[in-house]
Amino acid sequence: MSSDASPLTFTGFGGLKLAAEGFGNPEQPVVLLLHGGAMNRRVWRDAAVALAAAGRYAITIDLRGHGQSEWAKDGRYDLDAYAADLRAVLDQLQTRPVVVGASIGGYVAMAAMADGGSALASGLVLVDAGLTMEPGESQRVSEILRRHAKGFDNIEDACAGSAELSPQHRASSPESLRRHMRQDAAGRFYWPWDPQFLSGVDNAALNALQGKVSDLKIPTMIMRGEDSKVTTEADIANLRALMPSAEFIQVEAASHHVASERSDVFNATLLEFLERRLPRAPITYEAGSDARTLRDAMGCFGTGVVVATTRGAEGSPDGLTANSFTSVSLDPPLLLVCIAKSARSLAAFESSGSFAVNVLHIGQQLDSARFARRAEDRFSAAEWETWETGAPILKASLASIECDKHAWHDGGDHIILVGKVRRAAFEPRRDPLLYFRGAYRRLHLT
Ligand SMILES: Cc1cc2nc3c(=O)[nH]c(=O)nc-3n(C[C@H](O)[C@H](O)[C@H](O)COP(=O)(O)O)c2cc1C
Incomplete structure (x- = not known):
């Protein structure tokens, strides 16, 4: 199975260009994957390859201000702006994909689908994304990002900074990190995130979604990393109470970055959910079978x-x-x-x-x-x-x-x-x- 990806570009809110990649055959049902804050679309690579191998078309996208997507000139990194990006992307796809969102990607998916927007997607998978961010861990990450907002003198310092951020950010080698960092004319290295995104999404914005996510009438799965410090059991219990028909899975030996920490479990769980709730094969009615299927047809x-x-x-x-x-x-x-x-x-x-x-x-x-x-x-x-x-x-x-x-x-x-x-x-x-x-x-x- 080829793991080649094709570059894609979408136009987000206010004309902002969003960089993306497609894995697999574009004729197959689409799964759109949204990464978390201070991440980029590359975190989904394993999952995207697995999805393509299972007959899905996976699109991974860099959120505004992240990876190769444009930065917001007006500094807008609030949930409404991200959600408007997602709605614009869903509009451009001309199909209703399953949206998988991790952390901020999950908040964005919920915000875009609240208030009737769920008609734009056929399914939703929320990965360690509740309606409250625990302040401790987000503050720790924010503090590191802010501390290094002015960049690194050399790639070795950048490696150390990335490792401090989280094990997921640790680079396999300075060379691999160099490829993903921005370097200015003076030779300084910068993480590929607009530091302004840090002040964008807060608990007030998430809490405002409380009354709006309950009526998502699409198959939904909620995943949590058992050891997550960002999304607590209580956050998830609250979300599940709001979305009683959503399936829930807690992934053992995983914290916030479930998809990369336990990619084996994550990929298998995602594929099983998709095959069961959103099968690829057309649903068939034969004379004499149930009227509900005919009605759906x-x-x-x-x-x-x-x-x-x-x-x-x-x-x-x-x-x-x-x-x-x-x-x-x-x-x-x-x-x-x-x-x-x-x-x-x-x-x-x-x-x-x-x-x-x-x-x-x-x-x-x-x-x-x-x-x-x-x-x-x-x-x-x-x-x-x-x-x-x-x-x-x-x-x-x-x-x-x-x-x-x-x-x-x-x-x-x-x-x-x-x-x-x-x-x-x-x-x-x-x-x-x-x-x-x-x-x-x-x-x-x-
Ligand atoms: C969007 C929509 C479309 C409907 N289309 C039909 C239809 O084409 N023919 C029909 O008999 N009932 C249709 N119904 C159902 C009737 O409106 C519904 O059964 C109504 O209560 C019948 O009223 P009655 O029993 O007082 O005559 C539709 C309902 C909705 C919401």
């Missing part, structure tokens, strides 16, 4: 969301949320929507000679939820009007289309309701509410 087709409305036999407004809507014909103007035979509102659509389809915009997610929930007074909270047929038209929808009933076909456990359009009005400026893989989405226009 159908959920690969991204749609908009509509509320179909009509009047019941007594004239009361009725309707439901649907995404099985499609335009059918321009001449004559026809559309269809499929309504479950089990839907309570089906009787109203059956008895009425007309109905309307209201296409929802991004601000109408609550309307969508209300028209999908049972036992809700769906219309009292909605602003609506009527046009010619009396079918309720939800005001301020992205589009509303009023129809005469044209056909009523059997469609298995649904009815295919075909309408002939009488009138349609739409709002040209707003974005649609989208639905994909069982979750609401918004347009990402690049």
Whole structure:
């Protein structure tokens, strides 16, 4: 198996260039690896080679101000800036990778995925990253980094400084260290980190994530080094309480740098997690297998969301949320929507000679939820009007289309309701509410 890596460049927040490398076949499912503070992407090399050998495409990336990535000219090394970098990278990948983040890399992953951002990734692995940094160890590392911020006179001093930092920073030889250090015109050696990054991420920023990480609806694994001085058992217990569906593994004989201290255990655990929770092979439905898998397959087709409305036999407004809507014909103007035979509102659509389809915009997610929930007074909270047929038209929808009933076909456990359009009005400026893989989405226009 080749361990060759291809250089990659991403554009982060504010146009900052981020250096990265790809290992393996880019057609395979992507795993994006984020290192910790005062590290660089090279710490993932073993893991990246193992991932590529297991049929994944591993991308290792230097965080801003680290390794070969650009330094932030404005000195921004706060969690929001790192998270905006990650979101920009995920946008550029055009696939939803599994994100593996160690230490600060883990904090960055959580920050980028909080507040609904988890739709950008398919899985998350947090390596010795809780929501609190124990001050002792981070202060020790900061103190060493600050002490040497003005660089080293010679490579031997740099070797000694690196060894003091952590066993992971100890260079195998002065020559190998020389390759990774910056050297200025006067011959001084500098670690490849912008010293300003040290003041970037603090416990206040991490604590602010407390209420935001609980709803990550993607397979997640939390790892801790048993002897870690940065992430305590109590930190991890707190994180696990916030993310009850996350898997947890504590790695023995490892401290903060789990992936390099116990690369054998780390690689095996990561690969096993990926194969089990995020298998590479496509998931298959065969006629007769479970409906859930078929639903998931159908959920690969991204749609908009509509509320179909009509009047019941007594004239009361009725309707439901649907995404099985499609335009059918321009001449004559026809559309269809499929309504479950089990839907309570089906009787109203059956008895009425007309109905309307209201296409929802991004601000109408609550309307969508209300028209999908049972036992809700769906219309009292909605602003609506009527046009010619009396079918309720939800005001301020992205589009509303009023129809005469044209056909009523059997469609298995649904009815295919075909309408002939009488009138349609739409709002040209707003974005649609989208639905994909069982979750609401918004347009990402690049
Ligand atoms: C995004 C989304 C799309 C839906 N699409 C459909 C659909 O196409 N057809 C359908 O019958 N139900 C669909 N539903 C489910 C109904 O909205 C839901 O079952 C509703 O409670 C039915 O209301 P009723 O039983 O009062 O008629 C969808 C729900 C959501 C959230």
